[in-house]
């Protein structure tokens with residue numbers, strides 16, 4: 776049974792590119808083997824991640840992620856059964872919010888910043904879907920972790 780989980784968290788350290796690379800490397804190794812797909816958006820010292828896949832697999836991964844000392848203040852934004860995946864092509868794709876068209880950030884937020892703590896889960900999910908649709912990514916070659 777497919778579910779999607781959406782959460783927000785705060786990085787403990789300023790987000791060094793190498794730290795994100797490390798998380799992505801773990802994800803692209805682990806997620807395909809466990810049928811997990813999703814998106815990791817980061818910016819402003821905040822993470823917004825969607826995980827989708829089998830219910831038990833998503834639960835297990837979220838529990839592992841929640842124990843990770845690299846971030847804290849995890850807030851579960853959404854957890855729902857889904858008929859189909861929104862991000863089927865991505866074992867985990869990362870999006871740097873700083874590279875996103877400011878108008879796209881403003882479309883889904885009050886201040887044009889990545890701030891899932893003050894944004895509804897529905898709006899955060901809509902943002903992730905639009906980012907992955909690709910039209911709003913400023914960089915021609917966004918940072919990808921295709922499965």
Ligand SMILES: Cc1cc2nc3c(=O)[nH]c(=O)nc-3n(C[C@H](O)[C@H](O)[C@H](O)COP(=O)(O)O)c2cc1C
Pocket residue numbers: 784798801802803805806815822824836839840841843845846867
């Ligand atoms: C924001 C964030 C997102 C993460 N996303 C994933 C992910 O999608 N898949 C994954 O395998 N690990 C992810 N990790 C890494 C896990 O937290 C953890 O390092 C990994 O599951 C290994 O756990 P272990 O050392 O307990 O075996 C993420 C970590 C952070 C901080």
